[in-house]
Amino acid sequence: MALKLIMQTAESEKIKQIDEIIRLIKQAEQHIRYQNCATCKISGTSQINQKLEEHHIGGKANFDDTITVCLDCHDFLSDHQKAWLPTKKARSNDIISYFLGWADIFDLLYKKTMVFCFLKLARKFRSQVYHLRSLAN
Numbered sequence: 001m002a003l004k005l006i007m008q009t010a011e012s013e014k015i016k017q018i019d020e021i022i023r024l025i026k027q028a029e030q031h032i033r034y035q036n037c038a039t040c041k042i043s044g045t046s047q048i049n050q051k052l053e054e055h056h057i058g059g060k061a062n063f064d065d066t067i068t069v070c071l072d073c074h075d076f077l078s079d080h081q082k083a084w085l086p087t088k089k090a091r092s093n094d095i096i097s098y099f100l101g102w103a104d105i106f107d108l109l110y111k112k113t114m115v116f117c118f119l120k121l122a123r124k125f126r127s128q129v130y131h132l133r134s135l136a137n
Helices: 002-012 017-032 036-043 071-084 093-115 116-136
Strands: 054-058 065-069
Touching: 002 017, 002 093, 017 036, 017 093, 036 065, 036 093, 036 116, 054 071, 054 116, 071 093, 093 116
Parallel strands: none
Antiparallel strands: 054 065
16 A cells, blocks of 8 residues: 555656665565665765664564664654554554554755655645544544
8 A cells, every 4th residue: 555655656756776666665564674875865864973873663562664864864754653552452553553653754855965756755645544534434
């Protein structure tokens, strides 16, 4: 589903980093640990903090997918995750958390690059959350 959303956006926008984003999603599913920060690499920014950590995209309790990020990026993502991470375990929380986690990653990429397509991807992933929540009610 995530790849489908990205491909739909890629058709309407010229996303220079599309291959890297697709690779990142696939690597997150496989829990591949890397020697550099995924978001710094995609954004083309220098990695200031050399300490690397694994970030659970949908929260550790909800989803296993992880990406390797530097401490600075992990702090950003974790702070945003705390705002939406559900306190109760519900069936729909897993996929909702997954989409919100990717939205935060795209927000971070937008913040680092000011490339509008990242903001558009963040919005597209959040709109999926609103859709899923409306189906659950």
